[in-house]
Amino acid sequence: MKRTKIKDVLASKPEGQEVVVKGWVRTFRNNQFISINDGSTIQNLQAVVEIDQLEESTLRRITTGSCISVQGTLIPSPAKGQTVEVKVSQLEILGDSDPEKYPLQPKKHSMEFLREIAHFRSRTSTFGAVMRIRHAMAFAVHKFFNDRGFYYIHTPIVTGSDAEGAGAMFRVTTLDPQNPPKNEAGEVDFKEDFFGRETNLTVSGQLEVETYALALSETYTFGPTFRAENSNTTRHLAEFWMIEPEMAFYDINDNMQLAQDFLQYLMKYALDNCREDLEFLDKRAADEEMTKPQAQRNELSLIDRIKFVVENDFQRLTYTEAIDILRNSNPNKKKKFQYLVDQWGVDLQSEHERFLVEKHFKKPVILYNYPKDIKAFYMRQNEDDKTVAAMDVLFPGIGEIIGGSQREERLDRLVSRINEMGLPEKDLWWYIDLRRFGSAPHSGFGLGFERLILFVTGMTNIRDVIPFPRFPGNAEF
Ligand code: 4AD
Ligand code: MG
Numbered sequence: 001m002k003r004t005k006i007k008d009v010l011a012s013k014p015e016g017q018e019v020v021v022k023g024w025v026r027t028f029r030n031n032q033f034i035s036i037n038d039g040s041t042i043q044n045l046q047a048v049v050e051i052d053q054l055e056e057s058t059l060r061r062i063t064t065g066s067c068i069s070v071q072g073t074l075i076p077s078p079a080k081g082q083t084v085e086v087k088v089s090q091l092e093i094l095g096d097s098d099p100e101k102y103p104l105q106p107k108k109h110s111m112e113f114l115r116e117i118a119h120f121r122s123r124t125s126t127f128g129a130v131m132r133i134r135h136a137m138a139f140a141v142h143k144f145f146n147d148r149g150f151y152y153i154h155t156p157i158v159t160g161s162d163a164e165g166a167g168a169m170f171r172v173t174t175l176d177p178q179n180p181p182k183n184e185a186g187e188v189d190f191k192e193d194f195f196g197r198e199t200n201l202t203v204s205g206q207l208e209v210e211t212y213a214l215a216l217s218e219t220y221t222f223g224p225t226f227r228a229e230n231s232n233t234t235r236h237l238a239e240f241w242m243i244e245p246e247m248a249f250y251d252i253n254d255n256m257q258l259a260q261d262f263l264q265y266l267m268k269y270a271l272d273n274c275r276e277d278l279e280f281l282d283k284r285a286a287d288e289e290m291t292k293p294q295a296q297r298n299e300l301s302l303i304d305r306i307k308f309v310v311e312n313d314f315q316r317l318t319y320t321e322a323i324d325i326l327r328n329s330n331p332n333k334k335k336k337f338q339y340l341v342d343q344w345g346v347d348l349q350s351e352h353e354r355f356l357v358e359k360h361f362k363k364p365v366i367l368y369n370y371p372k373d374i375k376a377f378y379m380r381q382n383e384d385d386k387t388v389a390a391m392d393v394l395f396p397g398i399g400e401i402i403g404g405s406q407r408e409e410r411l412d413r414l415v416s417r418i419n420e421m422g423l424p425e426k427d428l429w430w431y432i433d434l435r436r437f438g439s440a441p442h443s444g445f446g447l448g449f450e451r452l453i454l455f456v457t458g459m460t461n462i463r464d465v466i467p468f469p470r471f472p473g474n475a476e477f
Helices: 006-011 112-116 125-147 206-216 252-273 275-290 304-312 319-327 348-358 411-420 425-438 450-458
Strands: 019-027 033-037 045-048 067-076 084-095 199-201 217-227 239-248 315-318 365-372 387-395 399-404 441-446
Touching: 006 019, 006 045, 006 084, 019 045, 019 084, 045 315, 067 125, 125 217, 125 275, 125 450, 206 217, 206 239, 206 425, 206 441, 239 450, 252 275, 252 304, 252 365, 252 387, 252 399, 252 450, 275 304, 304 441, 304 450, 315 319, 319 348, 319 365, 319 450, 348 365, 348 387, 348 399, 387 441, 399 450, 411 425, 441 450
Parallel strands: 045 084, 315 365
Antiparallel strands: 019 033, 019 067, 033 045, 067 084, 217 239, 239 441, 365 387, 387 399, 399 441
């Protein structure tokens, strides 16, 4: 007989029909009640065996973590909190799990402990919910863009371009570290390396996707990106996924509007399609809140925070306006900020971003027109000669979730900025060529996929929203 997924079993009318269900045992009570999960839903299915129906030796093998297959009839359940259950006629153990040795117990484990057993945390309710939502969000990203006629471009992961300046890079090489070839000057000779040059893992697909935006008009890339910064925070990973739309004929305002529409679409998609998992995580987040002092608690529940983003326009203001607000703010005057805001031109720290979003405006904020000296070379220079058409979207509890800009499309301006910043003009030859032949106004941004998942799931550490997190000192699994 064909296996039915638990999600479908739970949705069907119990009329004594025969079903086969396969999954992992969560708990086994009274030698009678088996709670099974197969990952198709957050809900477990109860399978009931009669007393004396199974051999003692089989009963002993039905343990938390074991994998089983049951066949039986689907009947209404007398138990509270479930409408159906399976009355077992046949039971087969597919995979044993020694309860003395299995690291997951049917109790609450700390997130830190679960990170050490990332090969089993997939079997917890929390990680099941988070990864189903992660899947739904990835699908929704593609649906959003496909429905609007954007093309998905696969930008390279290994790259020789190192001029983005977004962060430190991981080198890719096949040279023998013990005995690398040297040139006459005694330096490592990368001409002998696999690609005949120095290469790295990409920090962003932006520069490459721009070449397709200036051909196919509306494009995006969605892939893994790598940053070798020593950032041990709850919002940084060394390997994370980024969605980068890039559009010809969009100015900074069109770009900001797209960013808002995109985020609201994703949030609404989660509300409409991930209800059960969100309800589970909403309760989980509420329990977590109760462990915090009153003053630090969220005013809104997880689901209400998501709804709030869907229903409200994001607050747009310039960097200059933000600096004025911050300079005159209470935490600044009372020297509560770790980094005091004293002059125009300083980079904003996450404490400042969070003050604007969580305390001042109490909604998502889009900051734009940043000082050119704290932003990347490719951002379009404004007429004031001081600022560039950059934009960051800031979210409650997260800080920066999106960074982007209108791009500098004027050849002379781009080249002079590259030289001013001391970047290698010759390595950027192909990028500069785009401004030499058929240049066009264009814009784009990058959404950190894990930061999005953090917001939607209410998880507190970015290491818990990606299956196998990579961070300084950790690349297990
Ligand atoms: O602001 P960033 O560095 O921008 C870029 O890389 C541009 N090339 C994007 C573009 O315009 N196409 O990164 C974009 C986003 C950030 O807003 C943040 O959400 C996320 O990527 N991000 C990280 N997420 C997790 N771990 C890290 N170390 C991250 N660094 C950036
Ligand atoms: Mg940024």
